[in-house]
Amino acid sequence: MNPGSASATLPAEAAERTSADANHPLVALVGPPNSGKSTLFNNLTGLRQKVANYPGVTVERRSGVADSDAGPVEMIDLPGVHGLSPRSLDQTITRNALLGELETDRRPDAVVLVLDATRLRSHLMVAEPVLGLGLPTLVVLTMADELDRRDGALKSARLSRDLGVEVALVNARDVGTLEPVRRFLTALHTGGEEARACPIVAAADHLEGHPSGRSLPVIDVFAARRERARELGHSAGFRAPRPSRFTNRLDAIVLHRVWGPLVFAVVVGLVFQAIFAWAVPLMDGTESLIGASGKFVTGVLPDSWFRALLIDGVWAGVGSVLVFLPQILILFFFIAILEDSGYMARAAVIADRLMHRVGLQGKSFLPLLSAYACAIPAIMSARTVEDDRDRIATIFIAPFMTCSARLPVYALLIAAFIPAGPLLGPFLGRRTAVLIGLYALGLLAAVGTAALLKSTLLRGRSMPFVMELPPYRWPSARSILARLLDRTKVFLRRAGKIILAVTVVLWILAQFPRTPAGAPPEIGDSALGQMGRVIEPAIEPLGFDWRVGIGLVTSLAAREVIVGALGTIYGVETEDDQDFELRAALQQDLDFGAAVALLIFFVFALQCMSTVAVMRRETGGWRWPILQFFYMLTLAYVGAWAANALL
Amino acid sequence: MKRTGDSAPRRPDDAQREVPLRVLADVPLEEEVVLVRMDVAGDDVVPLLEQGIVPGCKLCPVRHSPAGGPIVYRVDGALVALRRETASCLCVRSALEAAGVLDSN
Numbered sequence: 067m068n069p070g071s072a073s074a075t076l077p078a079e080a081a082e083r084t085s086a087d088a089n090h091p092l093v094a095l096v097g098p099p100n101s102g103k104s105t106l107f108n109n110l111t112g113l114r115q116k117v118a119n120y121p122g123v124t125v126e127r128r129s130g131v132a133d134s135d136a137g138p139v140e141m142i143d144l145p146g147v148h149g150l151s152p153r154s155l156d157q158t159i160t161r162n163a164l165l166g167e168l169e170t171d172r173r174p175d176a177v178v179l180v181l182d183a184t185r186l187r188s189h190l191m192v193a194e195p196v197l198g199l200g201l202p203t204l205v206v207l208t209m210a211d212e213l214d215r216r217d218g219a220l221k222s223a224r225l226s227r228d229l230g231v232e233v234a235l236v237n238a239r240d241v242g243t244l245e246p247v248r249r250f251l252t253a254l255h256t257g258g259e260e261a262r263a264c265p266i267v268a269a270a271d272h273l274e275g276h277p278s279g280r281s282l283p284v285i286d287v288f289a290a291r292r293e294r295a296r297e298l299g300h301s302a303g304f305r306a307p308r309p310s311r312f313t314n315r316l317d318a319i320v321l322h323r324v325w326g327p328l329v330f331a332v333v334v335g336l337v338f339q340a341i342f343a344w345a346v347p348l349m350d351g352t353e354s355l356i357g358a359s360g361k362f363v364t365g366v367l368p369d370s371w372f373r374a375l376l377i378d379g380v381w382a383g384v385g386s387v388l389v390f391l392p393q394i395l396i397l398f399f400f401i402a403i404l405e406d407s408g409y410m411a412r413a414a415v416i417a418d419r420l421m422h423r424v425g426l427q428g429k430s431f432l433p434l435l436s437a438y439a440c441a442i443p444a445i446m447s448a449r450t451v452e453d454d455r456d457r458i459a460t461i462f463i464a465p466f467m468t469c470s471a472r473l474p475v476y477a478l479l480i481a482a483f484i485p486a487g488p489l490l491g492p493f494l495g496r497r498t499a500v501l502i503g504l505y506a507l508g509l510l511a512a513v514g515t516a517a518l519l520k521s522t523l524l525r526g527r528s529m530p531f532v533m534e535l536p537p538y539r540w541p542s543a544r545s546i547l548a549r550l551l552d553r554t555k556v557f558l559r560r561a562g563k564i565i566l567a568v569t570v571v572l573w574i575l576a577q578f579p580r581t582p583a584g585a586p587p588e589i590g591d592s593a594l595g596q597m598g599r600v601i602e603p604a605i606e607p608l609g610f611d612w613r614v615g616i617g618l619v620t621s622l623a624a625r626e627v628i629v630g631a632l633g634t635i636y637g638v639e640t641e642d643d644q645d646f647e648l649r650a651a652l653q654q655d656l657d658f659g660a661a662v663a664l665l666i667f668f669v670f671a672l673q674c675m676s677t678v679a680v681m682r683r684e685t686g687g688w689r690w691p692i693l694q695f696f697y698m699l700t701l702a703y704v705g706a707w708a709a710n711a712l713l
Numbered sequence: 714m715k716r717t718g719d720s721a722p723r724r725p726d727d728a729q730r731e732v733p734l735r736v737l738a739d740v741p742l743e744e745e746v747v748l749v750r751m752d753v754a755g756d757d758v759v760p761l762l763e764q765g766i767v768p769g770c771k772l773c774p775v776r777h778s779p780a781g782g783p784i785v786y787r788v789d790g791a792l793v794a795l796r797r798e799t800a801s802c803l804c805v806r807s808a809l810e811a812a813g814v815l816d817s818n
């Protein structure tokens with residue numbers, strides 16, 4: 067990029083260009099993590115937002131439309147950054163988005179730089195590279211309320227004069243204080259003078275790491291930046307806020323020698339309780355809703371191949387995944403509260419010691435906790451782990467955590483093969499014990515694998531563990547709602563695409579080749595059945611037959627699909643697909659050893675193509691996903707074989 | 714943004730001789746210190762720098778976490794947790810003693 071030419075981009079010109087595109091001005095929200103970008107974004111756009119991925123990577127791109135007095139403005143909420151060097155995936159995306167180097171996005175017409183006023187000196191370090199872009203910029207200093215409450219001070223007018231761009235001191239959670247931001251957005255339409263670029267394009271190191279930039283030792287770059295930030299703060303009469311007393315008092319408990327780990331255990335216990343116990347009625351409700359709507363559709367449509375496809379394929383397949391939505395939302399609800407309140411950072415500190423012992427670190431805690439709902443968001447959230455080796459190790463072991471997709475499989479097999487009854491008096495039933503055992507087995511494999519990886523492939527000195535502990539805050543309902551909506555959209559899109567495709571293909575394979583009379587074939591003679599027989603020799607040592615084989619193949623789409631698939635397979639055979647019948651059919655088909663083998667296979671195997679795909683994107687190649695797939699498959703196969711042979 | 718000439722980026726070895734250096738991990742709770750040198754290799758230092766832990770900044774240990782876990786420091790009005798091993802790579806000087814040498818903040 068040429069800073070000189072870019073700084074000549076006047077707002078009027080910008081508006082002209084975008085109107086020529088028949089588009090609104092594009093404004094990018096930039097700033098360090100936790101500075102209040104998303105809060106500001108939500109309050110400016112309402113819930114009129116879109117979530118998508120940047121091409122080729124799993125970084126989410128959130129965009130929305132905000133209103134100004136002169137017309138709508140398109141906003142994007144860029145990933146949080148501390149600078150613009152291409153140091154991490156998030157930082158690279160933000161940098162490329164700002165430079166207009168993404169193929170899909172045009173270059174933003176203006177920037178809203180969001181900084182936390184209570185951390186002015188560290189956050190101003192980001193100002194330099196961003197202002198150096200030469201785009202019309204508004205600096206929004208958030209947390210005005212906290213600065214005030216904790217006796218900090220700042221003259222934003224003076225800072226504005228020194229920086230040469232508008233500066234607004236706001237409370238991002240209070241829409242009433244956002245007037246200056248709206249004025250800036252209006253100025254983008256009208257060419258008002260609020261929307262101006264920094265007149266002095268900063269020193270040549272403004273994009274450290276940029277090919278044209280001088281390469282200074284990185285410490286010197288930051289030291290110089292911090293010095294200038296300090297001077298700016300000094301000149302603007304910045305008085306750092308005193309530490310928050312509330313945070314201090316709460317930390318005394320949360321990080322206490324004894325209470326700290328206790329609070330941690332209670333919080334983790336609560337999350338699990340919520341996912342597994344409280345989610346059940348919601349999941350049951352969803353299930354009956356899907357069932358009822360399926361029946362309704364069956365009643366309305368005439369009997370035809372189309373209805374069969376719709377009900378047996380689409381409804382059964384997509385329905386079997388939709389059932390998990392409540393559970394996943396509950397998990398994300400808790401994660402949102404834990405993150406927004408500030409507890410998650412403390413949990414990472416508490417967990418660090420333990421995780422360090424198996425070669426990981428505290429920042430792996432959140433991804434691994436999320437993995438109990440689904441490995442995909444878990445793998446994506448592992449991006450907060452700065453150390454690349456730790457990040458890969460975290461991603462690699464995430465699928466060992468028992469995701470909710472395994473639950474229906476466990477539930478089905480346990481109900482079919484483990485007799486109900488007490489194990490330890492009234493407290494622990496036999497079935498519950500087996501379920502806990504399966505979870506423990508997965509965790510054990512994860513820990514062992516992490517230790518193995520970190521002492522072999524991923525050996526090496528690790529980066530320093532640096533964890534920012536934000537002050538405790540009340541989570542805002544609005545931001546939590548926005549996050550849950552996000553998750554729902556992403557999840558539904560996935561369920562819609564992949565699962566739909568697989569179940570439809572599966573159903574069609576079961577319909578052909580037609581019998582001479584033109585009827586659907588016996589399932590064993592269908593294309594699906596023939597495929598099952600091809601795999602049969604490979605899985606025979608585990609005690610499985612071709613039916614389970616087909617189930618295993620289909621479960622590659624997503625683990626829980628096997629339940630629907632077995633339902634289809636046995637259902638197609640017996641013309642009846644009641645739950646009870648499925649259990650009875652399995653009891654006939656598998657002996658006890660084979661059932662345990664199947665359970666163990668599901669604990670270990672990576673039967674989820676979406677995970678493999680996300681893994682490829684996040685590690686930037688096929689090496690890790692392929693290794694992971696075969697590693698997990700080997701463990702699964704050997705484990706299942708041993709179970710079948712011994713029992 | 715202006716660059717002022719008189720306060721060039723601080724060189725690590727400037728004023729070391731005058732006051733003995735300690736490592737951050739050894740600083741008792743509530744004692745404020747000034748960061749003088751960072752013995753962290755290559756780009757590994759960046760996560761620290763990004764949190765404002767830069768030579769010349771003031772740090773103050775405020776809390777130990779359970780079982781010898783990370784130590785919580787106050788830096789630039791924020792709380793940042795560092796492992797002991799990381800804090801052992803950071804050389805500091807007491808803020809009071811340093812006041813005459815560095816006029817940080």
Ligand SMILES: Nc1nc2c(ncn2[C@@H]2O[C@H](COP(=O)(O)OP(=O)(O)O)[C@@H](O)[C@H]2O)c(=O)[nH]1
Nearest residue numbers: 099100101102103104105208209237238239406
């Ligand atoms: N008190 C206060 N809290 C804020 C303000 N802006 C953001 N927050 C809170 O700070 C936390 C981080 O905000 P978020 O928007 O997620 O930051 P992001 O990482 O930059 O997107 C959330 O808990 C917000 O509710 C503000 O101006 N005042």
Ligand SMILES: [Mg+2]
Nearest residue numbers: 100103104105
């Ligand atoms: Mg955000």
